[in-house]
Amino acid sequence: xxxxxxxxxxxxxxxxxxxxxxxxxxxxxxxxxxxxxxxxxxxxxxxxxxxxxxxxxxxxxxxxxxxxxxxxxxxxxxxxxxxxxxxxxxxxxxxxxxxxxxxxxxxxxxxxxxxxxxxxxxxxxxxxxxxxxxxxxxxxxxxxxxxxxxxxxxxxxxxxxxxxxxxxxxxxxxxxxxxxxxxxxxxxxxxxxxxxxxxxxxxxxxxxxxxxxxxxxxxxxxxxxxxxxxxxxxxxxxxxxxxxxxxxxxxxxxxxxxxxxxxxxxxxxxxxxxxxxxxxxxxxxxxxxxxxxxxxxxxxxxxxxxxxxxxxxxxxxxxxxxxxxxxxxxxxxxxxxxxxxxxxxxxxxxxxxxxxxxxxxxxxxxxxxxxxxxxxxxxxxxxxxxxxxxxxxxxxxxxxxxxxxxxxxxxxxxxxxxxxxxxxxxxxxxxxxxxxxxxxxxxxxxxxxxxxxxxxxxxxxxxxxxxxxxxxxxxxxxxxxxxxxxxxxxxxxxxxxxxxxxxxxxxxxxxxxxxxxxxxxxxxxxxxxxxxxxxxxxxxxxxxxxxxxxxxxxxxxxxxxxxxxxxxxxxxxxxxxxxxxxxxxxxxxxxxxxxxxxxxxxxxxxxxxxxxxxxxxxxxxxxxxxxxxxxxxxxxxxxxxxxxxxxxxxxxxxxxxxxxxxxxxxxxxxxxxxxxx
Numbered sequence: 087x088x089x090x091x092x093x094x095x096x097x098x099x100x101x102x103x104x105x106x107x108x109x110x111x112x113x114x115x116x117x118x119x120x121x122x123x124x125x126x127x128x129x130x131x132x133x134x135x136x137x138x139x140x141x142x143x144x145x146x147x148x149x150x151x152x153x154x155x156x157x158x159x160x161x162x163x164x165x166x167x168x169x170x171x172x173x174x175x176x177x178x179x180x181x182x183x184x185x186x187x188x189x190x191x192x193x194x195x196x197x198x199x200x201x202x203x204x205x206x207x208x209x210x211x212x213x214x215x216x217x218x219x220x221x222x223x224x225x226x227x228x229x230x231x232x233x234x235x236x237x238x239x240x241x242x243x244x245x246x247x248x249x250x251x252x253x254x255x256x257x258x259x260x261x262x263x264x265x266x267x268x269x270x271x272x273x274x275x276x277x278x279x280x281x282x283x284x285x286x287x288x289x290x291x292x293x294x295x296x297x298x299x300x301x302x303x304x305x306x307x308x309x310x311x312x313x314x315x316x317x318x319x320x321x322x323x324x325x326x327x328x329x330x331x332x333x334x335x336x337x338x339x340x341x342x343x344x345x346x347x348x349x350x351x352x353x354x355x356x357x358x359x360x361x362x363x364x365x366x367x368x369x370x371x372x373x374x375x376x377x378x379x380x381x382x383x384x385x386x387x388x389x390x391x392x393x394x395x396x397x398x399x400x401x402x403x404x405x406x407x408x409x410x411x412x413x414x415x416x417x418x419x420x421x422x423x424x425x426x427x428x429x430x431x432x433x434x435x436x437x438x439x440x441x442x443x444x445x446x447x448x449x450x451x452x453x454x455x456x457x458x459x460x461x462x463x464x465x466x467x468x469x470x471x472x473x474x475x476x477x478x479x480x481x482x483x484x485x486x487x488x489x490x491x492x493x494x495x496x497x498x499x500x501x502x503x504x505x506x507x508x509x510x511x512x513x514x515x516x517x518x519x520x521x522x523x524x525x526x527x528x529x530x531x532x533x534x535x536x537x538x539x540x541x542x543x544x545x546x547x548x549x550x551x552x553x554x555x556x557x558x559x560x561x562x563x564x565x566x567x568x569x570x571x572x573x574x575x576x577x578x579x580x581x582x583x584x585x586x587x588x589x590x591x592x593x594x595x596x597x598x599x600x601x602x603x604x605x606x607x608x609x610x611x612x613x614x615x616x617x618x619x620x621x622x623x624x625x626x627x628x629x630x631x632x633x634x635x636x637x638x639x640x641x642x643x644x645x646x647x648x649x650x651x652x653x654x655x656x657x658x659x660x661x662x663x664x665x666x667x668x669x670x671x672x673x674x675x676x677x678x679x680x681x682x683x684x685x686x687x688x689x690x691x692x693x694x695x696x697x698x699x700x701x702x703x704x705x706x707x708x709x710x711x712x713x714x715x716x717x718x719x720x721x722x723x724x725x726x727x728x729x730x731x732x733x734x735x736x737x738x739x740x741x742x743x744x745x746x747x748x749x750x751x752x753x754x755x756x757x758x759x760x761x762x763x
């Protein structure tokens with residue numbers, strides 16, 4: 087009866103948290119893949135251009151700093167053979183970021199493909215491809231990777247690791263700060279201990295995972311390359327690799343901090359140790375941990391109260407200083423490898439980013455510690471809640487100040503707030519912060535109504551409700567075997583006493599309407615905070631609005647990414663025998679007003695080319711009520727079709743429809759969106 091009475095409220099709290107996580111998951115799954123952070127703003131020769139004679143080199147210009155190697159720029163001839171010299175040339179000058187690769191003399195006429203891959207200064211991989219022609223355009227057999235760098239399974243795993251790393255940082259730093267600065271007695275609460283330790287475990291595990299995944303994430307995309315020692319060695323000398331290694335070293339120091347926090351520091355916070363020993367295992371069921379040991383207890387109780395208070399003060403000061411140093415170092419590992427480390431004013435942006443992350447952790451991590459304390463621990467003192475309220479208010483002030491600076495730095499103009507993905511996500515984040523502050527104001531009102539924690543009744547309820555018949559053996563038992571049932575009954579009585587003691591603690595919490603209201607408002611804060619943390623993480627993986635606007639300006643109002651050859655992979659199933667397969671469609675150069683060449687290849691589930699009686703392709707732009715514009719590719723070989731002169735009159739988002747017929751009665755039409763520059 088006692089334990090089942092405890093479950094409904096916990097179940098309700100867990101349901102609310104599950105709803106919050108579901109909302110966060112919906113936002114995560116609906117979010118588009120991370121945009122390119124360093125964008126290609128120009129090239130020589132220009133993409134889609136026709137030059138009279140072969141150039142001596144191919145150069146690429148980027149919107150910000152990138153890391154490239156000798157294999158980062160590849161030039162392929164019409165037959166798909168690599169023709170560049172395989173040596174990267176650094177042509178950067180001042181604020182212009184430019185790289186190139188040399189070409190041999192005497193290249194034949196035809197269409198050449200340039201494929202490039204790099205890692206932007208904020209650690210995100212970027213890639214692309216374009217074509218140019220020497221003399222006159224020609225057919226091209228150059229095969230480009232179907233999977234974009236940073237995508238696929240590896241990209242998904244790396245993205246999940248990034249989300250969990252932020253969550254682990256918030257729980258570790260914010261939970262520890264709550265214990266040291268707001269409620270030292272929480273060092274004895276099991277739920278708070280688990281929260282902080284789990285935050286450390288999550289952050290450590292995800293950091294190791296990100297370090298191993300860097301090689302396939304920025305390169306091949308093959309998950310097996312995560313265990314390539316040569317690739318790992320190359321990662322360690324990059325800026326993101328150095329940041330991840332530094333984070334691991336700091337987490338080793340954080341482990342020592344956590345051990346002291348829930349060891350020596352917790353023992354100093356233990357009140358009435360002799361009485362606690364008499365009560366036995368009940369402390370753990372009440373939500374508190376027995377942090378002491380027999381040898382330590384005697385030594386601590388022998389201390390003079392003034393000496394014990396001095397030790398507590400000194401250890402609190404030491405933990406505070408050490409914790410600030412470790413937390414600042416951990417936050418700096420993000421600042422040195424992401425948006426803050428590149429672009430405008432990095433010397434100012436990086437310290438501001440560190441402050442921003444620390445404020446987020448102090449607020450949201452402390453909020454999580456308060457939630458578990460209110461739901462799975464002894465009644466929380468009024469002074470502890472008020473201390474956290476003051477810290478949360480200070481954190482909000484820091485967040486507003488640093489957020490305004492970061493927004494100006496990354497957005498730049500007012501219209502970019504609505505015209506770019508980064509700006510729209512930033513508006514969503516601001517809206518969530520406003521909601522969170524509103525709920526926090528309600529929590530502050532409940533805090534003002536709190537009274538002091540009432541002391542638990544001294545009268546033990548267990549003897550009256552669960553009579554103890556003593557250690558005597560049952561009459562029908564053999565006296566020699568009487569110990570076994572006695573031990574079993576003693577264990578049963580101990581469990582009953584512990585359950586009743588837990589119920590008594592919970593009854594005291596629920597009898598306080600102010601704390602009940604505070605628990606509900608704080609839980610609502612935590613639910614919104616989960617979604618806010620997800621939006622923040624998505625924001626760090628999105629191309630800054632200032633960069634996106636600069637790229638659009640450099641390309642005449644259209645992003646260069648939309649002027650590149652479009653490669654689409656479309657699975658299909660007509661429903662009949664042999665009706666399953668995959669279509670790969672290449673549209674080159676992928677621009678409006680020009681005669682594009684459309685190449686189509688169909689393959690069966692095993693990857694072999696497959697023929698079908700009929701394929702049709704059409705393009706529709708619903709926003710301008712254009713189309714459908716039909717095109718019938720001609721069959722040029724087993725599983726291959728081609729159409730020349732595919733002209734799309736205007737740039738923008740087009741809907742491509744692919745009809746595949748595998749028999750007289752089995753056919754299907756698949757649609758996919760494609761962006762035309």
